[in-house]
Amino acid sequence: MKKLLFILLLTSASINAQEAEFTFNNEKGMTDFIVTNVEGKTAPEIYKKVIDWIKVTFKNPDKVILSTIENEYVRFEGFSETLYSYNALGQHYVPTKFEIEISIKEGKYKFDLINMQSLACSTSTSAGGWYEVKFFTTPMTQEALEKAYIFKKDGTLRSTYKFVNEVPTYFNNLNKSLSESIVSTVKKGDGW
Numbered sequence: 001m002k003k004l005l006f007i008l009l010l011t012s013a014s015i016n017a018q019e020a021e022f023t024f025n026n027e028k029g030m031t032d033f034i035v036t037n038v039e040g041k042t043a044p045e046i047y048k049k050v051i052d053w054i055k056v057t058f059k060n061p062d063k064v065i066l067s068t069i070e071n072e073y074v075r076f077e078g079f080s081e082t083l084y085s086y087n088a089l090g091q092h093y094v095p096t097k098f099e100i101e102i103s104i105k106e107g108k109y110k111f112d113l114i115n116m117q118s119l120a121c122s123t124s125t126s127a128g129g130w131y132e133v134k135f136f137t138t139p140m141t142q143e144a145l146e147k148a149y150i151f152k153k154d155g156t157l158r159s160t161y162k163f164v165n166e167v168p169t170y171f172n173n174l175n176k177s178l179s180e181s182i183v184s185t186v187k188k189g190d191g192w
Helices: 002-015 045-058 140-148 166-183
Strands: 034-037 067-070 073-087 093-104 107-118 129-132
Touching: 034 129, 034 166, 045 067, 045 073, 045 093, 045 166, 073 107, 073 166, 093 166
Parallel strands: none
Antiparallel strands: 034 107, 067 073, 073 093, 093 107, 107 129
C-alpha cells in the first residue's frame, strides 16, 4: 500500500510539474507554456506590472493588447522581423507575428504562446500570406514532428530547421524581460 501511494505521489508531481523555460525538442516540440514565480506579488500587482511592461515594450500598446480581465488575464500580440528563420543556403528571416496569453495568480503567472504566424512570399505555385506555424503552438508527438520533416530519425534537426531553437530563446528573453519588470521596484524616471 505504501508503494502504491508513493508511486501515485510521484506520478501526480511529474504531471503537475511546470516548465520554467521554453524548449524545443524532438519528443514534444515546443514547451506548451511556462510558469514564472514572482514571490510576494499579489495578482493585482502582477496584472498592473504586465500592463505597464506592455506599454513600455511595444510601440503601440493600445493596439497590441487584444483582451484583458483585470487582475487575471492579458492577451497581447507582437511582431518580429527576426524571430523565426529557416536555412536555405544561409539564414533567411521570416516576418512573424504572435499572440501571448498571460494568466495571473497570486505570486505567479503563466506565459503561454497561443498563436504564431509567419509571412510566406507569393510564388508561381503559392499565393503566399500569413500561415500558422503550428509546431510552436500545438502539442506534437515525436511521430508528428518526424512527419513534419523537422527532425531526422536520429533526433537531430534537419538543416532547413537548424535555427529553430532561436524561437524558444526569443520567448524566454521576452518572459525574462517581463519577469524583471514585475519584480523591479525601480521606476524608469528615477534619477534623471
